[in-house]
Amino acid sequence: MTLNTTHNTTDMPKTPSQKNTGVQAPDYIRNLTPYQSGKLISELAREKGLKRIVKLASNENPLGCSPLALKAVQESLNGAYRYVDPGAYELTTALSEYHGRPRKEIICGAGIDSLMSYIIAAFSDVDDEILTGEATFIGVFVNTKKCNRNIVTAPMKDYAYDLQAIVAAITPRTKIIYLANPNNPTGKMIPKVALDEFIEKVPQNILIILDEAYYNYACGDTNYPDGMKYRRENLIVTRTFSKDYGLAGLRVGYAVGPERLIKELYKIKLPFEPAHPAQSAAVAALGDTKFVEQTIQLNKSSMKQLTDGFDKLGLRYIKSHANFLLLILADEEQAADFAEECLNRGLILRHTKAFGAPCGVRINTGTSEDDIFALEVIETVWSLLKR
Ligand SMILES: Cc1ncc(COP(=O)(O)O)c(C=O)c1O
Incomplete structure (x- = not known):
């Protein structure tokens, strides 16, 4: 039996570029950074030992699943x-x-x-x-x-x-x-x-x-x-x-x-x-049309609760057609600090630098209790960071 050696290159001389450097991903893969999702509740609890954590960072449904x-x-x-x-x-x-x-x-x-x-x-x-x-x-x-x-x-x-x-x-x-x-x-x-x-x-x-x-x-x-x-x-x-x-x-x-x-x-x-x-x-x-209707209804009331709170605090935000709001801070540094200080107090929000909006922090709508907690944290943080 003759072996087909067409694909066997082990005897071929090594060119300088074929030096054994171990397995390498191509440049476009090596230059990627792994996706960072909104902070996980379990992760934050582990890190900070907080009693109460509310996550409004990933535009999830506050009512849970249908x-x-x-x-x-x-x-x-x-x-x-x-x-x-x-x-x-x-x-x-x-x-x-x-x-x-x-x-x-x-x-x-x-x-x-x-x-x-x-x-x-x-x-x-x-x-x-x-x-x-x-x-x-x-x-x-x-x-x-x-x-x-x-x-x-x-x-x-x-x-x-x-x-x-x-x-x-x-x-x-x-x-x-x-x-x-x-x-x-x-x-x-x-x-x-x-x-x-x-x-x-x-x-x-x-x-x-x-x-x-x-x-x-x-x-x-x-x-x-x-x-x-x-x-x-x-x-x-x-x-x-x-x-x-x-x-x-x-x-x-x-x-x-x-x-x-x-x-x-x-x-x-x-x-x-x-x-x-x-x-x-x-x-x-x-x-499950009932569940979707409840979701949309809750979104409406939460939007009002959050925007009323932000208006009172003089926080700038963009009027939204979705289930979240983008808060606009003075610059990238203030936005990063804002998200970080909220996180330290158990409120997970999303700094939107990686979305191409470095001055923004995104918050999604929640239950009425979530929103009360979020507004309390935000009031404290804003009083520290307001310039
Ligand atoms: C505009 C937009 N498209 C797609 C997605 C992701 O959707 P999926 O969970 O189906 O991957 C999101 C999630 O935040 C989104 O905001």
Whole structure:
């Protein structure tokens, strides 16, 4: 028997660049910094031994999970020994009915974050450009760099996307434009008229990702556009079960777009995500309109409670269409100190430097008790830091 040695290079002479330096990640991986999420409650408790900790840093649902979703998760666990359906038949069917879009236009994944990495990998090449606003969802920065693509940002205008500046920043290398509506961390909304105009101006060969993670919080405003109603060959809309449905820890989100594009995503999606309990929970949560209504109601009252408190303290914030508010401090140093001093007192907030808003600290809405505690801590911290 003769051995095929085509792939056997052990006898080849070593060039200087092949010196044994151990396994190395390519530069674009080595230059990444690991994602830092909002501080964990358990971590803070361990570090500081605080009696009370309130976390309003990750835009989670203060009501917890939909009870129907919880029940579905428990029931689904009996099937945990089986691999999941890669096409998430039940969930895509439920979403298809809910949005009036064919199943073939829908793909589910382990959250928008996961789907975003697939979209970037599928519709751009190494060194291509992903274009967005300067202050936006951290996930687009992380996923772009992870895929060795270039992130290009256009300046914001009054903490909202400057859509004209984004169009002006398009180059021959631009392959994707990312917009979150409402935007995180600023909470600003793109009105329908502005979005329509923008879509018309973007060349057909550039994919627009319209991220509607906070859709249900914003849709009460008559100027807010519903991405699901747009049928464009270069538009993918993303939504998540992490916020209003209270399933952040289960990791389930979905993308809706032209069948031709969704087909490409199925080629690279990890086949067995979302996990079975996540799929079952999402189907149940989608039907739990009562829970979503309670969530939106609580968000409204908490927004009022927080903004009334901030007005009293003379703290500046951006009017929000989501479930969080961006506080604007004097500069990056004051914002970092503000978040740190709140943390020391058991209130976890998010300094938004990594989101491209270095002077900002983001706080999400909570229960009335959460908000009372948050305002007490903030009053103390603000009295120390106010200049
Ligand atoms: C605009 C936006 N998109 C996506 C996500 C992440 O969603 P998921 O939990 O589905 O990955 C977030 C979470 O904060 C977000 O703010």
